[in-house]
Amino acid sequence: MGTLIALEGLDGAGKRTLVAKVVARLEQHGLRVATLDFPRYGASIHADLASEALKGAHGDLSESVHAMAVMFALDRAGAAEQLKELLAAHDLVILDRYVASNAAYGAARLHQHGDGEFVAWIEDLEFGRLGLPRPDLQMHLDVPVALAGERARRREAGDSVRALDAYEKDSELQARTDAVYRELAAASWNSQWWTIAPDTDPGALAAKLAHLQQRDDTPQQP
Ligand SMILES: Nc1ncnc2c1ncn2[C@@H]1O[C@H](COP(=O)(O)OP(=O)(O)OP(=O)(O)O)[C@@H](O)[C@H]1O
Numbered sequence: 324m325g326t327l328i329a330l331e332g333l334d335g336a337g338k339r340t341l342v343a344k345v346v347a348r349l350e351q352h353g354l355r356v357a358t359l360d361f362p363r364y365g366a367s368i369h370a371d372l373a374s375e376a377l378k379g380a381h382g383d384l385s386e387s388v389h390a391m392a393v394m395f396a397l398d399r400a401g402a403a404e405q406l407k408e409l410l411a412a413h414d415l416v417i418l419d420r421y422v423a424s425n426a427a428y429g430a431a432r433l434h435q436h437g438d439g440e441f442v443a444w445i446e447d448l449e450f451g452r453l454g455l456p457r458p459d460l461q462m463h464l465d466v467p468v469a470l471a472g473e474r475a476r477r478r479e480a481g482d483s484v485r486a487l488d489a490y491e492k493d494s495e496l497q498a499r500t501d502a503v504y505r506e507l508a509a510a511s512w513n514s515q516w517w518t519i520a521p522d523t524d525p526g527a528l529a530a531k532l533a534h535l536q537q538r539d540d541t542p543q544q545p
């Protein structure tokens with residue numbers, strides 16, 4: 324059974340970039356690694372509807388914090404079987420965003436905190452009713468809000484397909500989301516959390532993850 328790891332952080336933090344570098348190094352350690360990105364654009368109707376809503380489609384859908392969260396949660400529920408298969412066939416499965424994204428963005432939209440009602444509702448919905456696996460480790464890519472925003476804007480300038488959506492345009496929402504992520508990490512919400520600095524060396528991070536995986540894989544004394 325593989326180790327399930329989720330990388331979390333703000334829009335533009337650099338999650339996708341970091342995952343690609345870390346995976347390459349983990350493979351150099353001889354580990355079997357799979358990745359999955361949420362939302363699963365192009366593979367899930369729920370992910371696509373959510374993305375379109377954040378760009379202004381589907382009437383008042385994006386105005387409802389809970390409706391948007393249900394869309395993202397149903398995207399993940401649709402990937403549950405695939406996730407199980409990936410975990411069975413790999414040493415590590417690294418997710419670019421997972422359940423904590425829903426908790427952090429939704430709570431931030433509602434001006435709630437990491438120990439608030441919305442986060443508890445997400446935990447019950449996704450890990451409870453939808454039966455999604457809890458991660459073994461969640462990593463918070465802790466990039467300053469301004470830097471993440473700058474990167475997202477630079478990415479938009481170079482790629483019209485990556486036009487900023489409603490969440491990305493809202494710098495106050497990004498700042499509140501950052502605060503909720505910190506609270507989730509401090510509370511070890513649903514797993515251990517590592518805080519990853521913006522200048523983290525991908526090789527050093529891969530070595531730590533390989534060590535974690537080997538520890539998880541070691542048969543325990545009866
Ligand atoms: N360490 C870095 N230094 C400089 N630029 C970076 C770094 N990491 C990522 N970037 C750039 O910042 C932009 C955002 O990075 P990336 O797409 O990896 O972020 P993300 O966290 O996956 O974003 P999102 O959640 O919005 O999809 C990209 O243009 C990427 O090339």
Ligand SMILES: Cc1cn([C@H]2C[C@H](O)[C@@H](COP(=O)(O)O)O2)c(=O)[nH]c1=O
Pocket residue numbers: 334361362392395396420421422424425426428429490491
């Ligand atoms: C998976 C997930 C995402 N979100 C938010 C976070 C982002 O602002 C957007 C789109 O994600 P992307 O990584 O920028 O493509 O949606 C969310 O609120 N809940 C989730 O579960």
